Amino acid sequence: REHATQIVIGTRRHSFPLGLFRRSLPDALAARAAGIAIHLVTDGSAPAVKPAARRRSTLPEGWGRGVAIAAGTAAAATALGLLIEQFVVLQNISLLFLLAVLVSATYAGYVAAIAAALISVLAYNFCFIEPVGTFTVAEPHEVFALFVFLAAAMLAGGLASRVREQANTARRRAAATQALYDFSRKLSGTANAEDVLWAAVTQIHATLRRNAALLLPEDGDVRLMAAWPPDTELGLTDTMAARWAFEKKEAAGNGTGTLPNSPFQFRPLMSPHGVVGVFGFLQEDKPLEINEERALAAILDQTAIAVDRARLSREILDQAAQLEGEKFLAALLSSISHDLRTPLATITGAVTSLRQLGERMPEESRDDLLESIEEESGRLTRFVANLLDMTRIEAGTVNAKRDWVDVADVVHSAVERARKYFPGRVFETSIAPDLPLIRGDSVLLGQVIFNLLDNANRFGGDEPVSVYGRREEDEIVLSVTDLGKGIAPADLDHVFDKFFRKGKPDGRSLGTGLGLSISKGFVEAMDGRIKAESPAMKRRGTRISMRFPVAETGITEKERG
Template identity: 55%
Template sequence: MSDALRDTDRRPDPDALLGLASKDGRGKLTIFLGAAPGVGKTYAMLARARVQMTAGTDIVLGLVETHGRSETERLVEGLETLPRRKIAYKEWVLDEFDLDAALARRPRVIVVDELAHSNAPESRHPKRYQDIEELLAAGIDVWTALNIQHLESLSGIVSQITGVVVRETVPDRVLKQADVVVLIDLPPEELINRLREGKVYMPDNARRATESFFRLGNLTALRELALRRTADRVDDQMVDYLKQNAIEGPWRTGERLLVCIGPDALSEKVVLTASHLASGMNARWLVVSLERTDQGGDSPELQTRIDELFRLAERLGGETKRIQGKDFVHEILRLCRKEHVTQIVIGAPQRSRLQRLFRRALPDALLEEQSGMGIHLITDDAPPSKTPRQSGLERSPFASLPVNLPDIATAIVTTAAAAVLAASIVELVALPNLSMLFLLAVLVSALRQGYAAAFMTSIFSALAYNFFFIKPLYTLTIAAPHEVFAFVIFIAAALLAGGIASRIREQGQVAARRAAQTQILYDVSSKLAGTVDADAVVWTAVSQLNGIIKRPIALLSPQDGVLALRSCWPPDTELGVPEMAAARFAFEKGEAAGAGTGTLPNSTLQFRPLRGPAGILSVCGYQLSGEPLDPMEERALLAILDQVTIALDRAHLTVRSVEDQARLERERFQSTLLSSISHDLRTPLATITGAVTSLKEFGDRMPAESRRDLLQSIEEEGERLSRFVGNLLDMTRIEAGAVEPKRDWVDLNDVVADAIGRARRLAPSTEINASIARDLPLLRADSMLLGQALFNLIDNACKHGGGTPVTVYAKADDAAISLSVTDLGKGISENDLDRIFEKFYRRGKKADGRKPGTGLGLAIAKGFVEAMGGSIAVESPAVKRLGTRFTLRFAREKDERDRQPA
């Protein structure tokens, strides 16, 4: 292998780098781990805290349990301690860790003792380790203490060793996520001496402890567990370091466990044992549940049991997966090859001799088929009974026949109907194959009730057929040998036909359920596919979810930076303080919260975050009603929430696209404005600067006429600059909504004359005429704004109309007063008519190729007219297919008709 290839192979492991990157911004967790109470975890933690405080570290005691030990209490003195939160519970007042105070104080390091502690009711989190996880997410380093017996995977083993039930446990993942594990070790003999000296418990409690938990054998076993678990954690950290830095070293062969479970009682022990094996071997482990595709699915109760086992496995650090297939052995071995499994863990329930004789167990089949893998068989603790339990992995329609009243009734009714029908037919005509009627009864029972009913119908039919229709009649004996053969064939055919029919029935039920789920997803997808409005997406999601799970639904999303209720069903659903707290937690942390979870379980709703590519988009809450969702509802809920997340993300992207387009258009307008203004301002400024320079240097030597021309140029260009600046200021006022017309009675003759006069000074070569009705009443408006709007229209007609004369008309009717400005130029194209009032929009080009003006005149005119309550319209062509006409209309007020201009 070349050096280049060798260097390529030695690159850092991507998964290790991703794991390292995920810790950015999070606090570091340090766990002081001990084998038993009294080894000195809290003492060591406080001693190190004092050293850190002396070194200048911002360290705070969030909660420390001294248990009355004087040497520990002395270490607390001088360290900043947060006050505890008082919680009233029944007739007691409990002191608990104040999580909100710790987040508000936000120290560099905080000490929170008793990691496995259960919080008081009404707390945000049921367990203290969840408080610590929130502190870590906030970027605060946490020091805490833990005894080895409180690890969830070891609690059962510790109970067997010590005989003491461990009630408070911590998921193994908490220890695996610790950045530093400090082992506080003490030999068992020394710990027992400390106990007898009263340094751990009071004398009476110490004496009882030495007789039960604190025995030499118990402490030795616990010490071994603590040492092994610490060694595993250190090994994990070393391997991570090697991977992150691409350091070649003595890589060991990794173990991978595959754990097969079913809904039976033994599977829980299988999961716990597999967790212990994986911890001892430092191996990854995958828990799988298999479902036959050729049979009916598990009942909701069994599916719920599988979900509970999956949650247990995930808490213990395992992965979970569901697979489907007809051949369990084939599917398991195929998955083993795909996942590089080295060992299989499977339950081996007690089986009767009859079962072992006629049916091969799944563990036996794996032993025969597998090669190169180890298999761990987990047996039941209970002794074998006469009716042994069967593993959920081995269920089949032929394995057990649960009998119930509907099955018995169906068997009796169908058998009786077949017997009556056969007897009626025999009375009319002799038939040699009456057994077909009884076979039909078996098929009907299988299709109606399933295999149990078909099996019973087969037995009843065989007895009825023998009793009533095989000679000698009315006895259970058979005289003819060929009848014996026919009878045996009938029973075999009936059992086989019943099994096939029941299998078809179960497959039909499975197909129907899956078709219903597919139809639900199709309906939701089709309704969301064409929806780009976020409100429509929210309403569709709420209505569809409520129709599926039949429970109150609430969907919340941020509005103006605050999480608010967007839609709910029923519409009168109200969210209280616990519900809003759970919703905010789910949105901020990206985790499920509320009822049925470990966070804020007092909420009546469970909230789940909807995570899109850009982060959490929304949270959806649904009421548990005291019962969890059944598996079908759970899958439908997850599938629909995924569709809703995609639709919400699409709606947000659509809004963002519109905003980006508007921003780009705004930037284009600004660029156009700056380009135009920079040129149009430089021209008059250059003229003014040149004229002033000429007057300054040559004024006393210039003829009087030349000086007058220069001064006139300065005046004209100054007025031009004033107009430019005035237009910009007017446009700014219009966009800011700061235009406040001063309404008064206005004589339109004066307004029109003033506007025409201003326009003639700017365009002396253009003919401008006025035509004003004699009986024109006064108009209630702002004369300054109206005059500016009219001037802008006349100026636009002079510059861009291209045809003379420009005429201003003013007239009135019963409803309104109208002003119009008309030119006889080439007119405006139909495409330009739709955009003529847009700011910065300009038509035509000058000789130098630039578009004239700033494109603000008509936009300002429109803004001023509408601010005064009027309207403005444009039409082109105006007169004989020529010109353009702008028309202003203002409503007449009631009393203005009686007031005529003087």
């Protein structure tokens, strides 16, 4: 169950009675742990193991233990019968020996049952049938009773041993069913192809006790992806057999008509969408039993479905990423076509008017055109800068500095810049005087605050925009609040998405939909958090707040005075 491949165990010589009636742990492991290397560490007294001699034996496995149990139970029945006869004479004392046969059959199987029946007949004849102390029978009816007892004992022993075998078979089937259930449950919660492969090879090795390997197609060929034990290697013949099984959709390798020289047998993994891989197990001219074949078939079916599901999941993710990229490209082209064309058209029209009219145009009109050129050029510059910043964020190349940053200075600089770009807007600031320094990038932080002020200018109506800064426990909180129409609750989770532009601005251009997304990327690059809230005040407006961890230096704004 635990997929062990090596067992190291200490062993020593057992005492004489214990060695007869109980099989040692090394012997039990050698009999049951097929496919696992067993290393015995002795104390010098253990006898040398002769596996070759044991393999040449034609007697059933465990016959010595069965005969010992049979002799012990028969001896116990004889002793108990002799003890009872000291007190009372029983005509059916043979039932004790029948009980000995049943006990032997239950604990050691059919061989022990036969041995117990034979030994019980001899003991019953020697100790309880006249003349006592000999193996002769004086009365004819005793001979008949003796043979009837022998037949009944062997029949009862056979039935008991068969019940025992059926119980063991049912136990093994229950264990196999439980293992398959655990395996299917493990696969149901696994979407990664690599995890599926390792789960499959370990499960197959635990079931068959043989080396297992799984190969998947790659670049027009099959390649070993997982094997258990991990040091399992495939030779050239093995690889050719695996390729044949994948291409021809039939078994190849040892035990088949195709490349039988390979010690492995390879079988294709068939799914509803075709062959998804190849499974191989070490056969070496030892065919699988019927129960092993059934378990293997069930495991391979589940593995094929799981591998196919993992492949389909990967394809779905690739397609989703491709669709997201196409969506991003379409939004980018749409934004570029609108946000580039508008300022370029304004600049082109103003320049054309100035060139054609020249001195004939009133000075006031020329100033208006020049101001329009300046505003649209600034707008175009900000748009291109936003595209470059978003490209850096998407590529993961935003490397924020870890300098000491005075938040108050950055906020004042960003507000002054916003007042220059948006002269018709009133900006109010309220910064606590004792704000400590933070670790960050003053350039990125200033760009974030300007982007938030730009967003508030577009959607904040005619009310002032407020900028607050304060300390809350171990964090610096900066917030930008407007009193516009606010954001619908359903849109709060999407305001930081790329190209999200929903709602109508207050008589101003709609924007590119990149400002808040860029702000989120810059804030997270400085280990901060950003959040949007709406309504902000008086059931209207929007507040976007940022939180940054405090970098304690012992110097406050008031002390820097």
